[in-house]
Amino acid sequence: MTTGSKQDNIIDSYVALLSEQGLHDATIEATARHCGLSKAGLLHHFPSRQALDAGLVSRLRTLIDDDVAAMAQAPERAVHYYLASSLDEASPLERMVVAATRLAQSGNEEAAQVLRSGRDRWYALLVEALGDPALAKLALLAGDGLSYHLDITRGARDGFMGEGTLDELVALLVNRQPAA
Amino acid sequence: MTTGSKQDNIIDSYVALLSEQGLHDATIEATARHCGLSKAGLLHHFPSRQALDAGLVSRLRTLIDDDVAAMAQAPERAVHYYLASSLDEASPLERMVVAATRLAQSGNEEAAQVLRSGRDRWYALLVEALGDPALAKLALLAGDGLSYHLDITRGARDGFMGEGTLDELVALLVNRQPAA
DNA sequence: GTCTATACGGGGATAGAC
């Protein structure tokens, strides 16, 4: 858990750069400028890039915990909730997941481990909601596919995902639900 | 289209590093070493990093064209083909797609454009095979989700995807198929 | 707590020998 608000701002900026421009451009200086600091100013709060990454992973853990708790409170809408979250590029969790995925892809094992652990918990909730492991897997994978899709369409409105698509997908998944 | 075999080897090495270790570690020097060259030796064939990226995108185009053609030849197995391809980490196309996704995520618009174009063509084939746009979307997204899943589990055998999972997913998708 | 200035290392790219 982060202690202060300044640290939080820095992580927010880091997540923004990481998710929007990738690891290469998410430098310490760029992150510092993004939240109105100098390089050294940022390094006072996070004394190294490793520390910054660790701070991000720590926040990721918190956001996932909160999201799993929220999703568990409305089991009947779990599928809709999961897919809608994956589609919401503006949500702090979704941005964070994208950012953490970038770190994981570059060899950060903690980030990868936390992402896997989150996936396991979301999956468990989907199994409960749908009553079928295979169908739950399909729902989970579709959600991850949505994230990927947003990733490669960034900015380029290309009409692949229309307005009603989310509901269509939910309907396909939920209508196959066996009696609970 | 690439002309020689040396260029191909270099692209292969670049794809390998990019997909396995991310953009950060896929440096020109690392790529050169990976295929037994020095930095300058590589730069003789691809005079800049931009040129290397462009070469990769060009190969991506070729691989997608070939794959779309192959998939179109067995429409009745299109779903199985697409999901199995997404799951095959060793396939040249899958490795290339992962590599190109890394470039796209870091702002390479050509890579993103080619990936989107491929997605559109695979989607069209899935619509044909399944007879339903929404179901085809679900199949496509599930395939992309599989890629993502492999991405964050790299090396860490974690049992989420078992042996029979692929067939389960195919069955779920194909059994919902309306009369063609 | 934040700044300027600086040291250090590494990646991209060029020059020139072989």
Next chain:
DNA sequence: GTCTATCCCCGTATAGAC
């Protein structure tokens, strides 16, 4: 066509003033 040597830029990190 491939190498060694070199240059420059930039990202990380530290020192020290305010």
